[in-house]
Amino acid sequence: MTIFLAIILGIFFGFALQRVGATNPQNIINMLRLTDLNLMKAILFAIGISSTLLFLLMSVGVIDAGHLSVKSSYIGVIVGGALLGLGFAVAGYCPGTGLVALADGRKDALFFVGGGLVGALIYTLSYDIIKDSWLFDKIAGGKVMLATGSDTFQPLLPFIPGTLLAVSIGVVFMLIAWKLPDKV
Amino acid sequence: MKGQLNWFKGGLLLGASFLLAVAFVKPIGVSTQFVIADGIVWNLFSDTVVQKDAAIKSGYTSSNAYLNKSGGSYAKNVANPFNYSFVFVIAMVAGAFLSSRLGGPRPTALDRSAPEVWRQRFGNNFALRNLTVFFAGVVVLIGARLAGGCTSGHMMSGMMQTSLSGYLFALGAFAAAVPVAIMVYKRN
Numbered sequence: 531m532t533i534f535l536a537i538i539l540g541i542f543f544g545f546a547l548q549r550v551g552a553t554n555p556q557n558i559i560n561m562l563r564l565t566d567l568n569l570m571k572a573i574l575f576a577i578g579i580s581s582t583l584l585f586l587l588m589s590v591g592v593i594d595a596g597h598l599s600v601k602s603s604y605i606g607v608i609v610g611g612a613l614l615g616l617g618f619a620v621a622g623y624c625p626g627t628g629l630v631a632l633a634d635g636r637k638d639a640l641f642f643v644g645g646g647l648v649g650a651l652i653y654t655l656s657y658d659i660i661k662d663s664w665l666f667d668k669i670a671g672g673k674v675m676l677a678t679g680s681d682t683f684q685p686l687l688p689f690i691p692g693t694l695l696a697v698s699i700g701v702v703f704m705l706i707a708w709k710l711p712d713k714v
Numbered sequence: 715m716k717g718q719l720n721w722f723k724g725g726l727l728l729g730a731s732f733l734l735a736v737a738f739v740k741p742i743g744v745s746t747q748f749v750i751a752d753g754i755v756w757n758l759f760s761d762t763v764v765q766k767d768a769a770i771k772s773g774y775t776s777s778n779a780y781l782n783k784s785g786g787s788y789a790k791n792v793a794n795p796f797n798y799s800f801v802f803v804i805a806m807v808a809g810a811f812l813s814s815r816l817g818g819p820r821p822t823a824l825d826r827s828a829p830e831v832w833r834q835r836f837g838n839n840f841a842l843r844n845l846t847v848f849f850a851g852v853v854v855l856i857g858a859r860l861a862g863g864c865t866s867g868h869m870m871s872g873m874m875q876t877s878l879s880g881y882l883f884a885l886g887a888f889a890a891a892v893p894v895a896i897m898v899y900k901r902n
Contacts, residue, residue: 535738536798540805541812543731543742548813550724551715554821556829562888562895565902568721573870575725580733581874593737601872603879606860611886613857614864618887619895621850622829624865625858626744628851629803633810636826641844645851650748652852653859657780665860669882676876686878696876703873707725 544630553631555622555638562619564714571707578703585677585696595680602672606665717819732874739798741875743867745858746788747803753781753792764789831899861886 550572551557560566587593601607618624623631623642631639660666670686676699678685678692685692719727735742757764767775771785774793781788791797814820824833828843836842858864861883863872869887872880 532739532798533796533801536801537805537808539731539735539738539742540802541809542734543802544806544809544811545813545818546724546727546731546809547806548810548818549717549719550728551718551819553810554715554718554819554825554829556825556831559829559831559895559899562891563899563901564892564896569724571721572719572724572728575721576727576729576732577870577873578729579726580729580736581876583729583733584736584874585876587737597736597738597740598875599741599871600875600877601862601868601879603877603882604862607862607868607879607882608886610857610859610861611868611883612890614854614861615857615887615890616894617850617852617854617857618865619891620898621847621854622831623847623850623854625748625854626806626864626866628854629744630806630810633807634814634821634826636821637840638828638843638847641848642851642854645848646748646855647752647851648848649852649855650745650859651752653856654749654752654778654780657783658778661779670878674878676878676881683877699876707721712721 544633547627547630548633552627553634553636553639555631555636558618558622558624558627566713567710568712571710571712574703574710575707578700578705578707580700581703582697582700585693585700589693596682598675598680598683600673600675600680600683603669603674604666604672605669607669609665715819717817728870732870736871736874741867741871742802743799743863743871744803744806745855745864745867747800748855749780749788749859750791750795750800753788754795757792764793766793835899 557569561569588595621642628639628642674684674686676686677696762777764774764776772787772790774786774789776782776789827840832843868880868883
């Protein structure tokens, strides 16, 4: 059953990425050099609406809060994000879009995925050396979310009702998506 | 480009895919599967990299510290490639192929070698494009693994859950990506 879901949900996500233009490095690069924000608007809108519906559906018990998986916050999240951003800007691909761009028949995506496999191997072999370094110093206690939504993860702002906070953030994301200009 | 959805319809579709994934199973993530793919190949050539161990939570252990972390959960997935997360990522490629065949945007032959913005700046030097993109891929995956996730896991799934790590990741990624994109490709 879980394999069946993996196939259906994976196909859906890959379909959405291709249809929104995220497999096209031209769109990514133009978004990052701030000349065409159509994709940025789509991503912000997607995050806003999915977050709003997720917290509303969790509050009425339709979605199981046990499905949430909040990642830890540590220095390496910012450093690693910056490294990813560097390659993302030059190539126009991130791990997910670079892989699905293969389905567009893009030859440069093949080199990106090859490089990605090498990069992942380098990290796998180096982890033992860096694992006790400052890169893994936790920020704000590690696995925290801004809003409450799960018993497993600590809220950063416990004095605001979780659903209200998450829905407010989601609505702000959707408003930004709507108001941002298409072309700059 | 023809066949590409506008931000509203595209955002709805993309948002639905994150929401359905977390509703039925768990939040979407991709970059871990590059490690699993490496591990699967490594495991073909090594008898020692992944071993069964009933005393460990996942039932598997690895001589490699990274594959062994989180109670051997990566080691387990390396030993069993037919698992949810790995199959999900393979299915993504099939989904993009379907979209492209069913009226999605189709790149031209030149676009398949390098995007237009690259050709305008660096000409039709595709060997340079391939070499650059290869090294970009190396840096992107080292970054994603150090961060513990990529654009899918941290930015989209993370910010959807209001996870602090998603915001930190987005901050790091855009602070580097925007100036680099403007430096490399200029603004016009």
